[in-house]
Amino acid sequence: MSIAHNSFVISITCQSKPKNYQEAKNYPEWCTVIRVEIEALELDDTWVLVDLPPYKEAIGYKWVYKVNFNVDGSVEGFKARLVAKGYIQQEGLDYHETFSPVAKSVTMRTLLAVTTIKGWNLYQFDVNNAFLHGYTQSKADYNLFTKKSNNSFTTILVYVDDIIVADDCIDTINHLKASLHDKFRIKDLEKLKYFLGLR
Known part of the structure; x- marks a missing residue:
């Protein structure tokens, strides 16, 4: 060690x-x-x-x-x-379904691999409280959101209140960061170094 x-x-x-x-x-x-x-x-x-x-x-x-x-x-x-x-609470009496945004570990590892291969920018945010809405959801993992525009491809992975953002354009990340902060009051943890026990 x-x-x-x-x-x-x-x-x-x-x-x-x-x-x-x-x-x-x-x-x-x-x-x-x-x-x-x-x-x-x-x-x-x-x-x-x-x-x-x-x-x-x-x-x-x-x-x-x-x-x-x-x-x-x-x-x-x-x-x-x-x-x-x-x-x-009792299911069926007090509630009918529950949901917590927890990305699959295979999705996280795949995103990290693709980001490394493509040389994309990779940043991490922390949402001050765990309520997040919007973006196009992946069918394979409902906590993976993507957005494609003419000059960039943005990927967002949500794990409760931690967010990983990958994009080939740093300006798009900065714009997204500002938009998220206005709505959710995020904490910018800058470039991803450590996430869920992975360095």
Whole structure:
């Protein structure tokens, strides 16, 4: 094992995450990302306050915490997500179907291979909250979106709130970045270096 790999493994195993909100509220870095998550959810009108129907109970929620790392093992940033405890719901009674945008690993590997062969630009974004709409969907993987224009071919791969963008024209990527930021408030992670455990 290389020294760089050892350093990376040590960094990710030594970094602790809060177990709950009571623990997280004692650390400024976690308070900041919690506030960013709440603001993003409110700006997107994610919920509407209503009275509960008779004989119904509200679903609880919890905070999920994540530490993002750079390829050298240093901390890139912190992320907090507010999630509903949907696991207490009963299929057919409380819901009929669920969906979470999770790209297939074979699609991700194929996109990385094609991008390398074609010499395309490859960038990564992080959406401040996980609500994404639009683009032409692939029939093979509903989380792969493509757009072809006269002078460029754009591919977007979505994995919950992480997005990979590949394009042969850097101007198109910059335009897309600005458009996505206006609608979803993205964080530009720049050129792809590390994604879902792959360097």
